[in-house]
Amino acid sequence: MNALLRVLAIGRNTFTGLVRQKVFYFLLIFALVVIGNSSFLAKFSFQEEFQMLKDTALGAMAVFLSLLAILTTANLIPKDLEDRTIFTILSKPVPRREYLLGKLLGVAYLLALSALVMGILFAAVLFLREQAALAETRATFSGTPQELAQALDAVRKGAFSGGMVEAMTLLFVKAVLLASLTLLISTFATSGIFAIIVATSAYFIGHLQSSAREYWMAGIGVHWWTRIFSAFVALMFPDLQAFNLSDDIVAGTLPSAALLWQTLALGGIYASVYYLVACLLFQNREL
Amino acid sequence: MSGGSSVSRSLLAVLLVAAVGLLILPWQARLQAIAKREGFHAVVLGVDLRERVGQSGFLAALSGFRAPVAALLWIEAHGAWEKTEWGRMASLFNTVTTLQPHTLLYWDIAAWHMAWNASAAALQNTKLQGEALRERARRQYIRLGRDFLERGIVNNPDSYLLHERLGILLRDKEEDHAAAADEFAKAAALPGAPSYLKRFVAYETAKVPERAREAYRMFRELYEEGGMMRTPAVLARLRGMESRLGIPDGERVTAAPASSPRP
Numbered sequence: 001m002n003a004l005l006r007v008l009a010i011g012r013n014t015f016t017g018l019v020r021q022k023v024f025y026f027l028l029i030f031a032l033v034v035i036g037n038s039s040f041l042a043k044f045s046f047q048e049e050f051q052m053l054k055d056t057a058l059g060a061m062a063v064f065l066s067l068l069a070i071l072t073t074a075n076l077i078p079k080d081l082e083d084r085t086i087f088t089i090l091s092k093p094v095p096r097r098e099y100l101l102g103k104l105l106g107v108a109y110l111l112a113l114s115a116l117v118m119g120i121l122f123a124a125v126l127f128l129r130e131q132a133a134l135a136e137t138r139a140t141f142s143g144t145p146q147e148l149a150q151a152l153d154a155v156r157k158g159a160f161s162g163g164m165v166e167a168m169t170l171l172f173v174k175a176v177l178l179a180s181l182t183l184l185i186s187t188f189a190t191s192g193i194f195a196i197i198v199a200t201s202a203y204f205i206g207h208l209q210s211s212a213r214e215y216w217m218a219g220i221g222v223h224w225w226t227r228i229f230s231a232f233v234a235l236m237f238p239d240l241q242a243f244n245l246s247d248d249i250v251a252g253t254l255p256s257a258a259l260l261w262q263t264l265a266l267g268g269i270y271a272s273v274y275y276l277v278a279c280l281l282f283q284n285r286e287l
Numbered sequence: 288m289s290g291g292s293s294v295s296r297s298l299l300a301v302l303l304v305a306a307v308g309l310l311i312l313p314w315q316a317r318l319q320a321i322a323k324r325e326g327f328h329a330v331v332l333g334v335d336l337r338e339r340v341g342q343s344g345f346l347a348a349l350s351g352f353r354a355p356v357a358a359l360l361w362i363e364a365h366g367a368w369e370k371t372e373w374g375r376m377a378s379l380f381n382t383v384t385t386l387q388p389h390t391l392l393y394w395d396i397a398a399w400h401m402a403w404n405a406s407a408a409a410l411q412n413t414k415l416q417g418e419a420l421r422e423r424a425r426r427q428y429i430r431l432g433r434d435f436l437e438r439g440i441v442n443n444p445d446s447y448l449l450h451e452r453l454g455i456l457l458r459d460k461e462e463d464h465a466a467a468a469d470e471f472a473k474a475a476a477l478p479g480a481p482s483y484l485k486r487f488v489a490y491e492t493a494k495v496p497e498r499a500r501e502a503y504r505m506f507r508e509l510y511e512e513g514g515m516m517r518t519p520a521v522l523a524r525l526r527g528m529e530s531r532l533g534i535p536d537g538e539r540v541t542a543a544p545a546s547s548p549r550p
Binding site: 041043044045047048051052054055056058059060062063146150188203204207208210213214217234235236239240241242243244245246247248250251252253255256258259262263266269273274276277280281283284 | 292293296297299300301303304305307308309311312314315316318319321322325326327328329346349350351352353354355357358359361362365387388389390391392396481515
């Protein structure tokens with residue numbers, strides 16, 4: 001119980017520290033992207049407008065959450081070392097694993113809040129555009145009441161298609177995974193910039209992991225070293241492509257509950273394993 | 288931490304990550320198979336796409352930003368439309384539909400731009416010397432529009448919308464009424480298809496002389512279905528076919544049409 005309270009306290013402090021660094025300013029950029037995009041897209045048909053609004057808003061959310069996860073986590077340990085707060089914390093009866101878990105929790109709070117705010121903003125813009133499209137359809141439609149009802153229904157379906165919440169949840173889980181991976185890297189990194197570079201590289205390689213895995217498992221290999229390299233990528237990096245379902249969700253493909261839950265579980269397993277390995281490496285690190 | 292201990296911990300960490308990676312490998316492969324079966328990750332990001340979207344676009348697509356890249360290219364295609372650069376538009380539409388093959392809107396509007404706007408513009412293109420060349424260009428754009436719809440159908444076999452649009456293209460642009468009727472019939476049989484598609488099948492079948500009996504049966508079925516299907520257009524055509532086919536008086540219809548006019 002005490003351990004949980006300590007972890008929560010560290011998490012809260014980490015979150016407060018990150019908020020003080022004004023990381024939420026990126027939300028202004030997100031708002032500009034969504035609102036600006038929405039005004040610009042007004043010249044398209046409402047179906048095109050809704051489609052592109054969803055495409056760009058979810059894309060922007062993915063970019064911001066991934067950046068936020070990597071950039072904030074990479075600087076947590078170096079900053080605590082620089083401010084010497086880590087010594088104050090660890091001199092108390094706080095095990096290092098609790099310190100790391102608290103840090104990860106703080107970043108997870110930040111990511112959850114950011115995803116929530118971006119989701120609300122996106123939904124609000126989409127709702128306003130939907131209302132405008134509905135009003136326009138009512139004003140200009142000349143068919144029978146049943147046909148008008150069908151047309152209005154088409155507008156509503158075009159705006160709020162299913163799967164948006166699922167897509168955002170997957171983006172959040174992917175961001176937590178990235179935070180955990182970055183935390184692992186920062187336990188042996190010599191500086192924040194090193195952790196950022198390695199985590200960003202891992203991000204790109206992680207998107208190729210599924211290709212490397214297929215290549216390796218199919219037994220295709222011109223040279224023995226290409227097979228070893230594929231095996232290395234397949235085993236050591238997370239499969240980040242597995243979380244990229246939002247591209248198809250905005251196109252109208254909905255994931256089954258089995259696919260969604262298994263993907264979320266995969267994210268949870270990756271994040272837990274990276275945290276455990278981070279604990280292992282951080283346990284006896286000289287500070 | 289001593290040097291030896293540090294090395295052994297690092298080695299242990301690497302082994303732990305690799306062991307977990309190995310353990311979850313079959314699960315990952317199964318999960319990917321489920322995703323592909325459900326229509327996810329269907330896009331093959333190959334060298335041809337790399338050439339079309341450039342290095343940064345390809346990297347973005349590879350990193351899970353296919354949809355935003357497609358949206359940006361769509362906006363670029365809109366700019367090309369405003370400048371009536373039809374060739375560039377077709378190329379951009381190809382890239383967009385390659386990136387987002389499950390977005391019906393992209394196939395639908397790309398086909399409309401090609402088969403309707405570009406084909407009409409081709410007839411007024413003074414750079415093409417002679418009527419024959421302009422007509423040839425018009426047909427090529429219609430063919431291009433049809434090609435978008437056919438590829439869209441291959442990628443989205445359960446969607447009625449693209450079959451309906453192909454039926455309209457065959458009806459209005461190629462005037463192939465038999466093929467249009469078949470497309471409308473395919474559309475009408477798919478989930479979520481609007482009821483008017485059944486009437487469209489009958490209208491188009493009626494335009495094919497050798498399928499007059501078949502068309503008559505369709506109109507008769509629509510008439511028997513009653514309600515919204517018994518429109519003035521259906522009734523007028525049914526009466527016309529009764530006269531054309533010499534249907535005996537006792538078998539002919541007599542009822543009044545539904546109140547509101549409908550296609």
